[in-house]
Amino acid sequence: MPEPINTWLKKSWERSRMYNVDPAVARDAILGASEFKQYREQKEAFLREIKPTLERLANWLKSSGSVVVICDTAGYILKSMGDPVFLNETKKIHVVEGACWSEQVRGTNSAGTVIVEQKPLAVVGREHYLEENHILYCAASPIFDPHGRLLAVLNVSGYHEKYHPHILGMVDVIAREIEDRILIHRSDKQILISLYPEHKQNQQALLAVNHDGVLTGTNREAREMLQLDKSTIGNVHLSELISDVQRLLQRHGKICSNDIFALQDKTKEQSRWMASVLIDMRPHFNAPLEKRNSKQATSLRTPCTFANLYGNDRSFQTAIHLAKKAAATDYTILITGESGTGKDMVSQAIHQASLRSGKPFVAINCGAVTKSLLESELFGYEAGAFTGAKQSGHPGKFELAHGGTLFLDEIAEMPPEMQVALLRVLQDFTITRVGGTKPIRVDVRIIAATHTDLWKKVQDGSFRADLFYRLQGIHITLPPLRKRSDRLEIARFLLRNIQEELQKETLSLSPAAERLIENYAWPGNIRQLTGALREAAFLADSSMIDLVHFPSYILSDYTPHVNKHVSSLKQLENHAIMETLQKTGGNISQTARILGIGRNTLYRKLKKI
Structure with missing residues (x-):
């Protein structure tokens, strides 16, 4: 077999030999x-979050004898879509769901090699280590989560003679779009900021920042342009990277803003950034603070009760x-449900309806606190317990919740060593502060919540079975919005609150907007719907959204x-409009120009879709 010349390819082949992969015989790993x-x-x-993107890409690839494949970080194919003929012909070389394409199993290939190299790569024809894969081209790009951790690999494959270098560029662009979408969907209760170099508007960095100004997530462009690594996310304030961020972070009474600020890069004195707030989803969005009357201010501090939870869906x-x-x-109590289904609100309502309602309700997100800090956050610490500790010591969440309720959100993300400590406390409700020796009795009611299947976590060994059983007093499951029959009623209920926030007259939804509410998947559930309605209400010039x-x-x-009875010509027109709208990222002016129609005409046509 000829030796590869490319540096990364050469290293991959060397690893393949080290793994004892036989070029002539593929291992059976399905x-x-x-x-x-x-x-x-x-x-x-x-998979549900990226499904629309995969389906669109697969439709484009069907006629080109190619397929799109999504692999996880272990190399297993989770989904494959595209040209059915190609999929059928490549079953014999394991281009099938459930097959492992890691380098350890199949030697050099784009998915397995990208997992190692963590950068976009194409492996074409004889560059594959396995001889049976020489018929293929494979172009893949990593998909990172908002913290910069590898989440999956997006791969497009076809016959090697059909490869063109632009395919890798296309795959990388789509992978980055998926990352942006994940960041936007997960930026709840936060500010999403757009940042681009003063003279390069085509490079857009996205940063998610919490209400304290701490960086909680970024897209790949942000990590590249600001030279951020994984350890930075969650530990750095925006002001450490960029000067004069107060103007950016102050509330403007808007969910999104057209204001653009010129800010200085603190790491590179010559660099200037143009910044704007794309979405401000900090809790209790309302009019500017100085304009709220005392009644509004009081209502913001009112905890959630069962009367605030709206829904006619049976489940x-x-x-x-x-x-x-x-x-x-x-x-x-253990509350399970996808992110955004209202687990925190239900937990507050339970507390308010209980005999503990006059006592504290204390919440902590177990997945948002670093492993090193979680113990002191839960159990408190004594003076001098560690560098930076307060001289007076500090009570933990258990002590602060004494007599009331402690809400442990995202319990599944708790590190194993903390699971042991929590189990011990739940057995006798006695805690010991970090750095202390004195046991402290606490009286708290525990409500835990998770968006994952906790029993599966037990089965795969990442969550303790004994702690799982201890949390299984009462199990409440909240349905995702897409499975609720009352989506439209919920939207109208939310609009009544939003019209008060924005001090608008009665807001209503057009038929097209109602169809979107009914048919969109809402992966972020009610939290996403609320944010979308707020932005739509703000942008609407009239009472009609x-x-x-x-x-x-x-x-x-x-x-x-x-509608299947609509003429095929009308279907084609609607399809062309929506496809163009998708390609322009929802930009109405650009879509109208591409289609060769006026903005008003496009608005009219969209209303009829």
Whole structure:
């Protein structure tokens, strides 16, 4: 076999030899049907989030004899879509869901090698280590989460003679778009900031910042342009990177803003950034503070009760009925449901309806606190317990919640050593501060929550079985918004609150907007719907909210249902409009120019879709 010349390719071949991969014989590494089903269910939330993008890409590839494949960080194919002929012909070389394409199993290939190199790569023809893969080209790009950790690999494959270098560029662009979408969907209760160099508007960095100004997530461009690494996320204030950020972080009474600020880069004195707030989702968005009357200010401090939880869906009502019954007890409660379904609100409502309602309700997100700080956050610390500790010491969440309720959000993310410590406390409700020796008795009611299947975490060994059983007092499951029959009613309920926030007259939804509410997947659930409605209400010039007022990232994922009785010509027109709208990221002016029609004409056509 000829030796590769490219440096990264040469290193990959060397690794393949080290793994004892036989170029002439592929190893058989495919998960069985039931095993693969369980394996993929663990990645279901991620797959659902990227599904619209994969489907669009697969449709483009069908006629070109190519497929799109998504692999996880272990190299297993989670999803493959595209040209059915190509998929059928390549079954014999294991281009199938459940097959492992790591370098350890299949030697040099784009998916497996990208997992190691963590950069976009193309492997074409004889560059593959396995001889049976010489018929292929594979172009892949990593997909990183907002912290910069590898999440998956996006790969496009076809016959090697059809490869063109632009395919790798296309795959990388789509992978970056997926990363941006994940960052936007997960930037709840935060500020999403757009940043680009003063003279390069085509390079857009996205940064998610919490209400304290701490960086909580970025896209790949931000990490590249600001030279950030994984350890920076969650530990650096925006002001450490950019000067004069106060103007950017102050509330402007808007969910999104057109204001652009010129800011100085603190790491490079000659660099200037143009910055704007894309979305401000900090809690209790309302008019500027100085303009609120005392009644509004008081209402912001009012905790959530069952009266605030709206829903006529049967599964939701069943969950709330169970929550009300649970409130009358002192049992430990586990609330499960996808992110944005209202687990924190239900936990507050349970506390307010319980005998502990006059006592504190204290919450902590177990996944948002670093492993080193979680122990002191939960149990407190004594004076001098560690560098930077207060001289007076500090009570932990258990002590602060004494007599009341402690809400442990994202319990599944708790590190194993802290699971042991928590189990010990739940057995006798006695804690010891970090650096202390004196046991302290606490009286708290525990409500835990998670967006994952905790039992599967137990089965894969990442969550303790004994702690799981201890948390299983009462289990409440909240349904995702896409499975609720009352989506439109919820939207109208939310609009009534939003119209008060924005001090607008009665707000209503156009038929096209109603269809979007009903048919969009809402991966961020009610939290995402609330944010989308706030932005749409703000952008609407009248009391009528239309399709075009919704965020562009939602419109780019939304494919409206077309009536099968409508003429094929009309379908083609609608399809062309939505495809163009998706390609322009929801930009109305650009879409109208590409289609050769006026903005008003495009607005009229969108209303009819």
